[in-house]
Amino acid sequence: MRVVLIGLFWLAWGAALAMGTPPRQAAGPGEAAARPEGAASVMLRDDDLRTAPSASASVVKRLAKGASVRVVASEGGWTRIAAGGASGWVRVLSVRQGAQGGADLAGLVEAGTTARDPGRVVAVAGVRGLDEAVLKAASFNAAELQLLGGYALGRAEAEQFAQAAGLRASALPYLPSPGAAANNASWKGNEP
Amino acid sequence: MKIHAFSVKPILALLTAAALGIGPARAGGLDDILKGLLKPPPAETPRQPTTPTAPTQPAAPTQPTAPAAKPEKPRDQLLKALLGGNASPEEEARIGQQIAGNLLGAAPLVRDDTLQRYVNRVGRWVSLQSERPDLAWHFGVIDTDDLNAFAAPGGYVFLTKGLYRKLRNEAELAGVLGHEIGHVIRKHHLKLLQQSQGIAALGGFLGRKLKDESQVVQNLIGNGAEIVARGLDKDAEYEADRIGMVLTARAGYDAYALPAVLAEIGHVAKSDKSVSLLFKTHPLPEDRLEHLSEAAGDRLDGLPEGQAGEKRFYRLR
Numbered sequence: 001m002r003v004v005l006i007g008l009f010w011l012a013w014g015a016a017l018a019m020g021t022p023p024r025q026a027a028g029p030g031e032a033a034a035r036p037e038g039a040a041s042v043m044l045r046d047d048d049l050r051t052a053p054s055a056s057a058s059v060v061k062r063l064a065k066g067a068s069v070r071v072v073a074s075e076g077g078w079t080r081i082a083a084g085g086a087s088g089w090v091r092v093l094s095v096r097q098g099a100q101g102g103a104d105l106a107g108l109v110e111a112g113t114t115a116r117d118p119g120r121v122v123a124v125a126g127v128r129g130l131d132e133a134v135l136k137a138a139s140f141n142a143a144e145l146q147l148l149g150g151y152a153l154g155r156a157e158a159e160q161f162a163q164a165a166g167l168r169a170s171a172l173p174y175l176p177s178p179g180a181a182a183n184n185a186s187w188k189g190n191e192p
Numbered sequence: 193m194k195i196h197a198f199s200v201k202p203i204l205a206l207l208t209a210a211a212l213g214i215g216p217a218r219a220g221g222l223d224d225i226l227k228g229l230l231k232p233p234p235a236e237t238p239r240q241p242t243t244p245t246a247p248t249q250p251a252a253p254t255q256p257t258a259p260a261a262k263p264e265k266p267r268d269q270l271l272k273a274l275l276g277g278n279a280s281p282e283e284e285a286r287i288g289q290q291i292a293g294n295l296l297g298a299a300p301l302v303r304d305d306t307l308q309r310y311v312n313r314v315g316r317w318v319s320l321q322s323e324r325p326d327l328a329w330h331f332g333v334i335d336t337d338d339l340n341a342f343a344a345p346g347g348y349v350f351l352t353k354g355l356y357r358k359l360r361n362e363a364e365l366a367g368v369l370g371h372e373i374g375h376v377i378r379k380h381h382l383k384l385l386q387q388s389q390g391i392a393a394l395g396g397f398l399g400r401k402l403k404d405e406s407q408v409v410q411n412l413i414g415n416g417a418e419i420v421a422r423g424l425d426k427d428a429e430y431e432a433d434r435i436g437m438v439l440t441a442r443a444g445y446d447a448y449a450l451p452a453v454l455a456e457i458g459h460v461a462k463s464d465k466s467v468s469l470l471f472k473t474h475p476l477p478e479d480r481l482e483h484l485s486e487a488a489g490d491r492l493d494g495l496p497e498g499q500a501g502e503k504r505f506y507r508l509r
Contacts, residue, residue: 044485055493076497077448091493092448093485096478097455129465130299130338130352131421138298138416140406145293147301148332151308155325158316165504167444169321172495175434177427178486 038070038082040098047094049086053078060088071097279382281346285328287382288346290409292330294417295342295350299334302353302508307333310506314362315349315369321442322435324377331369339457340470341368342420343375345382354466357508358456362501367440367450374435380428381419385412423473430475430483437484446498454481 045065050057053075063069069083069090079092162169279287301308308331315331327347334350339358341351349372359365375381413419433450441447458477460467474480 044482055490076446077492077495091485091488091490093451093481093488093492096458096481098459129469130334130336130340131469132418134298135295135421136415136418138294140290140293140410141297141300142293144296144300145289148292148296148308148330151305151312151332152328152330153312153316155316155320158313158320161313162317162444165499165501167317167499167501169444170442170496172438172441172447174438175487175491177431177434178483178489 038072041069041071041081041095042098043067043069043090043094044096045094047090049081049083049088049090051088053080053089057089060086063090063094069095071095279345281327284379284382285346287385287409287413288344288348290406291344291381291413291417291419292348292350294413295344295420296332296334298417299336299352302333302335304333304508307356307506307508311351311365311369314365315373318366318370318439318443319347319373321439322373322377327376329373337466338469339460339467341372343372343381344420345376345379347376349373349376353508359453359505360456360502361446361449362505363440363445363449363499364453365505366443366445366501367436367453369436370439370443371432371436371450373439374432375424375428377435378428378431380424380432383428384419384422384424421469421473426475430480430487433480433484434487437488441492441495441498444498446500447492447495449500451481451484454484 043063043065047063049060049063051060063083067083069081071079071081072087073080074092077092078089079095079097080089081087081095311333312331316329319325319327319329324347329347329349331349333356334352336352337354338352339355341349341355343349349369351368351372355368356365359368433454436450437447440449454477457467457470458481462471462476475483
């Protein structure tokens with residue numbers, strides 16, 4: 001009985017860690033959110049484990065797609081992981097990060113977590129979900145569309161916002177589709 | 193899906209031919225069929241995709257009625273434009289407006305001016321990084337706890353309050369909006385209408401007299417806002433993810449914000465009702481992340497670190 005209770009406690013604690021928003025919001029703007037336990041994660045593709053968060057850093061070892069790793073921290077495009085006794089950095093997109101604090105707890109505890117969010121509980125009672133039936137039955141709401149139009153901004157206002165926020169536009173080409181078939185012109189849009 | 197996409201046009205052409213009693217010898221190309229179907233307007237040159245010619249207002253926020261004297265009936269214009277794959281910006285906006293109005297009929301805007309203005313600032317800035325910076329872009333947060341986001345032709349972009357609550361910073365908001373902007377600039381929904389709704393729409397056009405333009409548009413998009421529940425080709429979703437990521441980075445934000453949102457959504461139980469439509473209409477988050485991972489490869493290695501915009505991020509009460 002005691003063992004079961006302790007087990008439940010750990011489960012609940014894991015749930016709070018995994019899904020609770022406060023710890024993540026508390027992480028500063030420095031991007032390097034330390035995760036001491038390490039989140040159970042999996043390699044999404046073959047990639048090199050490196051000694052530093054840079055493509056020019058030396059390679060510790062090659063990690064294969066599907067390998068289990070634990071994510072310790074992330075920094076920009078790189079993430080620090082522990083994998084089979086070794087540790088180092090891989091590209092953040094090479095890893096699918098699991099929920100913090102354990103294996104695939106996220107799904108298990110989701111229901112309990114949502115119930116703890118007071119704002120959500122209130123809203124669930126009043127607002128129906130956007131399912132197919134609701135969308136299909138929807139009728140045109142001119143008043144809402146007019147309201148929406150009132151919030152629309154021009155180019156100059158957006159540029160003003162960006163300048164005040166210190167956001168600078170930069171050039172970066174679109175990423176080509178990795179599949180050769182999808183490179184077909186049929187999905188390339190109609191732009192002249 | 194590719195096969196499907198390529199096979200629709202001939203079928204359409206044949207159906208049209210059959211409906212009009214044109215012999216198979218004339219059913220060679222869609223353009224020929226359209227020429228037979230639609231009497232050419234007396235003094236109008238063929239539609240140029242680059243030069244908008246129609247004098248109608250693009251995005252009047254009320255439901256417009258049919259313009260009075262026109263050389264070509266709106267329904268014929270729309271039909272021709274859609275089947276030919278070159279709707280004018282005005283027609284595109286008209287279709288988007290109808291879809292947006294219907295979607296807002298299903299879920300109204302969250303009553304929070306600060307939120308809506310904030311989302312428009314971020315969204316408009318991200319849209320400026322696209323190749324259609326001067327569309328009449330509209331952004332809105334709609335009042336439902338579902339996790340989802342929607343786009344409609346002509347620059348309409350919505351995300352749900354449920355999804356907004358999952359976001360941790362402004363970069364993640366930019367990433368979500370960037371994905372939807374990707375759908376708009378690549379005209380994914382117009383293509384969906386053109387490909388799969390085309391036959392049904394054609395039947396509607398030929399079969400009955402429709403009173404005004406809004407009826408024509410509604411007939412095209414089906415019932416209410418069901419078009420947003422139908423889902424796009426998964427390649428279109430992957431493409432929108434790639435575009436969303438790049439637009440986020442171009443706008444000066446952390447490029448990895450959209451993948452972070454996908455990872456976060458991936459932690460929601462698949463059985464949770466709040467994601468049932470999202471997962472039904474999109475590839476699963478893990479597949480989308482895998483696709484992004486492959487697409488990015490080492491192409492983003494030298495990317496300067498962008499802003500997360502955590503302090504600016506407007507948090508819902």
